[in-house]
Amino acid sequence: xxxxxxxxxxxxxxxxxxxxxxxxxxxxxxxxxxxxxxxxxxxxxxxxxxxxxxxxxxxxxxxxxxxxxxxxxxxxxxxxxxxxxxxxxxxxxxxxxxxxxxxxxxxxxxxxxxxxxxxxxxxxxxxxxxxxxxxxxxxxxxxxxxxxxxxxxxxxxxxxxxxxxxxxxxxxxxxxxxxxxxxxxxxxxxxxxxxxxxxxxxxxxxxxxxxxxxxxxxxxxxxxxxxxxxxxxxxxxxxxxxxxxxxxxxxxxxxxxxxxxxxxxxxxxxxxxxxxxxxxxxxxxxxxxxxxxxxxxxxxxxxxxxxxxxxxxxxxxxxxxxxxxxxxxxxxxxxxxxxxxxxxxxxxxxxxxxxxxxxxxxxxxxxxxxxxxxxxxxxxxxxxxxxxxxxxxxxxxxxxxxxxxxxxxxxxxxxxxxxxxxxxxxxxxxxxxxxxxxxxxxxxxxxxxxxxxxxxxxxxxxxxxxxxxxxxxxxxxxxxxxxxxxxxxxxxxxxxxxxxxxxxxxxxxxxxxxxxxxxxxxxxxxxxxxxxxxxxxxxxxxxxxxxxxxxxxxxxxxxxxxxxxxxxxxxxxxxxxxxxxxxxxxxxxxxxxxxxxxxxxxxxxxxxxxxxxxxxxxxxxxxxxxxxxxx
Numbered sequence: 001x002x003x004x005x006x007x008x009x010x011x012x013x014x015x016x017x018x019x020x021x022x023x024x025x026x027x028x029x030x031x032x033x034x035x036x037x038x039x040x041x042x043x044x045x046x047x048x049x050x051x052x053x054x055x056x057x058x059x060x061x062x063x064x065x066x067x068x069x070x071x072x073x074x075x076x077x078x079x080x081x082x083x084x085x086x087x088x089x090x091x092x093x094x095x096x097x098x099x100x101x102x103x104x105x106x107x108x109x110x111x112x113x114x115x116x117x118x119x120x121x122x123x124x125x126x127x128x129x130x131x132x133x134x135x136x137x138x139x140x141x142x143x144x145x146x147x148x149x150x151x152x153x154x155x156x157x158x159x160x161x162x163x164x165x166x167x168x169x170x171x172x173x174x175x176x177x178x179x180x181x182x183x184x185x186x187x188x189x190x191x192x193x194x195x196x197x198x199x200x201x202x203x204x205x206x207x208x209x210x211x212x213x214x215x216x217x218x219x220x221x222x223x224x225x226x227x228x229x230x231x232x233x234x235x236x237x238x239x240x241x242x243x244x245x246x247x248x249x250x251x252x253x254x255x256x257x258x259x260x261x262x263x264x265x266x267x268x269x270x271x272x273x274x275x276x277x278x279x280x281x282x283x284x285x286x287x288x289x290x291x292x293x294x295x296x297x298x299x300x301x302x303x304x305x306x307x308x309x310x311x312x313x314x315x316x317x318x319x320x321x322x323x324x325x326x327x328x329x330x331x332x333x334x335x336x337x338x339x340x341x342x343x344x345x346x347x348x349x350x351x352x353x354x355x356x357x358x359x360x361x362x363x364x365x366x367x368x369x370x371x372x373x374x375x376x377x378x379x380x381x382x383x384x385x386x387x388x389x390x391x392x393x394x395x396x397x398x399x400x401x402x403x404x405x406x407x408x409x410x411x412x413x414x415x416x417x418x419x420x421x422x423x424x425x426x427x428x429x430x431x432x433x434x435x436x437x438x439x440x441x442x443x444x445x446x447x448x449x450x451x452x453x454x455x456x457x458x459x460x461x462x463x464x465x466x467x468x469x470x471x472x473x474x475x476x477x478x479x480x481x482x483x484x485x486x487x488x489x490x491x492x493x494x495x496x497x498x499x500x501x502x503x504x505x506x507x508x509x510x511x512x513x514x515x516x517x518x519x520x521x522x523x524x525x526x527x528x529x530x531x532x533x534x535x536x537x538x539x540x541x542x543x544x545x546x547x548x549x550x551x552x553x554x555x556x557x558x559x560x561x562x563x564x565x566x567x568x569x570x571x572x573x574x575x576x577x578x579x580x581x582x583x584x585x586x587x588x589x590x591x592x593x594x595x596x597x598x599x600x601x602x603x604x605x606x607x608x609x610x611x612x613x614x615x616x617x618x619x620x621x622x623x624x625x626x627x628x629x630x631x
Contacts, residue, residue, distance in 0.1 A: 043128045046140050053125050053144045056151050057213065059118035061109030063327030063478020064542045065337035065460070069344075069355040074544040077355040078562045080452060082600050090558075090603045110162065112618055115155045116169070122152035123172045139207070146204030150215035150223065153197035154480075156190060157227050161546050162612045164628060165190045165256040183624040186255040188262075191231045198224035212328050212477075218282045219325040222481045225275040229489040231259075232267035232496070233550035235610060240264070244552050247607040251629035257611060265497065272493035278486045279506075285483040286321040290512040296368055299390030299515020306484070307394060307459050311476040314464035322484055326477030337478060341469025344457040346397065346419060347449035348438030350407060350470040357396045357455040359563025359593055361539065364532055365392040370517045375593060383584075384591055390515040395539050397456035399437070399567050400582030404465050406438075410445055414438055416581035421454045422567025424587065427576045435580045437567075452596050454565040459540050479541055484510060488534050495527050503530065510537060549610050559605025561595040568592075606630070 042048040064070060068086040071077040079086045125148035132141035159166045167182040168190060185193070202220035210216050234240045236258030242249035254260055259267070279285075287294075287302060294302065305319030309326055329337045336343075345351030366372055367380075368387045375381050385398045397403060399421040406414050414420065420437030427433075436442035441450035462474040487506050494503035500522045507530060508518040514537075519529050531551070535544060548554045568590050571577060575586040608630020619625050 044133045046132075046134045046136075049125075049129065049132075049134065050140065050144055052121075053147055053151075056118055056121045056125065056148065059109070059114070059121075059151065059155060060327045060478075060480065062335060062337040063480060064540075065327075065340050065343075065478055066109070067336065067343050067352075067354055069540065070542045070545050071540045072355045073558070074548060075358065075360045075557050075560055076539055076544050077361070077457070078358055078453060078596065078601055080353045080356055080449070087601055089609075090601060110158045112159070112163065112166075112615060115159050119152055119155050119169060120172065122148045122155070123170065126152065127172055142204045143208045146201045146208065146217075146220070147215045149197045149201040149204065150220050153194045153201065153220070153223055153227075156194050156197075157223060160187075160190055160194070160227065161230065163614065164258075164611050167622070167625070168193055181622045181624045184253075184256050184626060187231075187236060187258050188255075191227060194227050195224055198227075213326060215325060218278060219481050221274070221278045221281070222324050222483075222486050225271065225278055225486050225489050226481070228267070228271040228274045229492060230546070230550055232264060232271045232493070234552045235550045237264045237267075241552065245607045245610065247629050248610070253626050256626065256628075268493050268496040272490060272497060275486050275490035275493060278483075279490060282324075282483065284509070285487060286319060287513040288487070288506075288509040290509065293512045293517055294515045296390045296515045299513070300393045302513050302515075303391045304394040304463070306482075307476075308462065309477040309479065311474070312462045312464055312467075314462070314466075322482045323477065323479055324481040324483055324486075325479075327480055328477045329473075329475050331475070334473065338473035338475065339469075340476065341461040341467065341474055342471070345461060345469045346403075346439035346451070346456050347441075347446045348406070348410060348414070348420065348443055349404070350410075350446060351449065353449045353451045353456060355457055355540075356451040356453045357457060358453050359455075359565055360557075360560060361535075362392075362396060362398070362455060362565075363563070364535060365389040366516075366532075368516070370519070381591065382589075389536060391536055391539075393458075395457075395459040395536075397458045399454065399565075401458075404463065404467075404469075407468070407470065410438060413444075413579070414581070415579065418582050419456065420580065420582075421451060421456075421565075422569055422589070424569035424580050425571045425577075426580050427571075427578050432571065437580075452564060452600055453562065454567060457540065484537060485541075485543070488530075488537065491530055492534075495530055500526055507533060552610075554610065555605045555607075558609075559603060561598075561603055562601055564594055564596050566592045566594065 037048055042052055068079055068084060069077065072079040072086050073089055126145060129141045129145040129148065134141070136142065165185045165187040168185040169182065170193070173180055198220045201215065202217045205215065205217040205220060208216065230236065234244070238248070238254045238258045238260045241258060242254070248254065248257060251257065286306065293299070301316065302319065305316045306322045308315045308319065309323050310317040310320030327337065329335055342351050343354045345353070347353050363373055365388050368389060373380055373384070373388065385400065397419045399419055401419045403417055403419055405411065405417050420439050422437050423440070423442070424435050424437070425432045426435045438445055439450060439456065441447050441452070443450055460476050461469065462476055467474050487510060491503045491507045494500070503526060504519055510533065511518065519526065521529050534547065538544070545558070548557045569587040572586055572588055577583070577586055608628070611628040613628055613631035614625060619627060
């Protein structure tokens with residue numbers, strides 16, 4: 001017992017000595033966390049400041065490569081798996097501010113709360129870099145501030161595209177602030193704010209090196225052209241919008257939705273000038289100096305090269321020149337954007353068939369000679385996938401299309417490696433039986449992942465056979481901004497200003513690159529041709545949902561029932577096939593178009609959907625907010 005007491009006293013003495021030692025050491029009370037950097041330290045070091053701004057780019061999320069893509073909110077695609085949030089939106093079941101919209105827009109990346117979190121980070125950077133605390137002789141602080149201004153403009157543009165005008169927060173709130181609530185700006189104020197940020201960013205980034213994935217002067221000017229094109233559109237000219245929508249005409253605060261005064265023609269002129277500034281400074285663009293169309297084969301390859309953005313070893317990287325700003329995916333990270341093929345590819349390849357093209361998009365690809373496709377034309381109806389716009393073949397996988405080698409467990413069923421979305425007669429034991437295509441919902445391979453529409457997405461999926469979509473990552477960048485969009489914005493402004501010849505000049509440059517003949521139309525016919533050209537050129541790039549709304553044609557486009565195709569291949573007399581492949585010599589094919597079962601998806605359009613509701617939680621947090629019309 002005495003020995004134990006002596007040991008206890010000894011330990012207590014050690015504690016007293018330790019405490020006294022610590023008490024005399026000031027460093028103990030000022031120990032810095034080893035895994036964190038203080039706010040002050042971050043802005044005293046150029047590398048840490050750059051890391052802070054770089055992290056803000058994570059606000060891009062997966063770009064547009066979410067599992068549920070924005071294409072499936074439009075008449076480009078449908079999401080294959082019912083009951084998900086994006087289906088709720090297209091069916092207009094989001095009748096209050098909480099359902100569907102806010103959680104599913106671009107996978108949540110571009111919803112209200114996430115965008116404002118990123119805006120706060122840009123405000124921190126903009127304030128702290130105004131008078132840098134580190135050596136700025138190389139101009140790094142100016143570059144980083146320019147990037148932060150661009151990013152703030154980008155995030156506010158996204159809010160504007162979905163919600164209309166929102167509260168403009170241009171500073172960092174502190175604990176000393178008495179009131180954190182703020183009312184919505186007017187639509188005009190928000191446009192001017194974004195334009196100002198773009199102009200400042202463009203100036204600060206003028207001499208900055210162009211780096212993949214980072215903002216540039218060209219990106220800032222392209223974003224300015226995008227927002228001014230939107231601002232000039234019919235949805236945001238309140239007299240025009242009110243004449244076309246009772247929901248908008250009955251709204252008490254139209255200044256949140258668009259311009260209540262001023263001249264729409266002047267706004268189109270401003271949009272034209274903004275786009276032309278990009279064309280003059282950075283033009284003429286990738287293969288836009290042609291005077292006649294390339295061959296159809298070259299047209300497909302050009303479009304494929306653009307959509308791969310330099311990310312495929314199997315496709316020419318030249319098309320990357322069209323990319324002004326991309327969301328890149330690198331080998332060091334395993335991200336959702338690496339699995340576009342798995343998320344959207346055919347079930348017969350063990351993929352998920354997520355965002356499948358619908359018949360309306362397929363039908364809007366014209367014939368290769370520029371004439372409209374028409375199911376009432378017997379030649380068209382008999383071979384609907386022949387002699388179409390060359391971009392069709394780089395965008396959509398259709399029945400009979402050549403594709404990658406099948407996986408080993410399926411290869412014996414399809415040695416030809418062709419898409420099978422129909423049902424076909426084959427001979428077995430001397431009898432005709434029906435073979436259900438490997439890429440259908442009656443397939444022996446993961447039938448639950450089969451397309452409902454009869455099509456699959458090809459655009460943005462790396463065609464390299466070495467990329468096995470089921471389990472191999474791809475590295476195709478998402479096009480945040482590309483030069484062709486700026487050209488299209490310029491063309492649109494010219495059309496709205498009555499400058500048809502200039503519009504045709506630039507529109508046909510895009511078409512020549514794609515192997516398509518010149519458009520010669522004028523007036524309304526030219527406007528319609530332009531809108532279809534934009535639809536085709538920018539398919540799956542998150543434009544159609546916004547374009548149909550700003551043009552106020554959503555009722556007759558986005559609200560249509562999902563179009564599908566049913567395909568039947570019957571053996572011709574005397575033909576005997578035991579292993580199916582697409583073969584018009586042995587088969588007569590019939591194509592029957594219709595709409596998807598309403599129990600799967602039953603689309604409708606309500607005019608309140610021109611603007612997305614502000615979530616109830618945001619309304620409760622900020623009593624100065626006014627809800628959008630119809631919610």
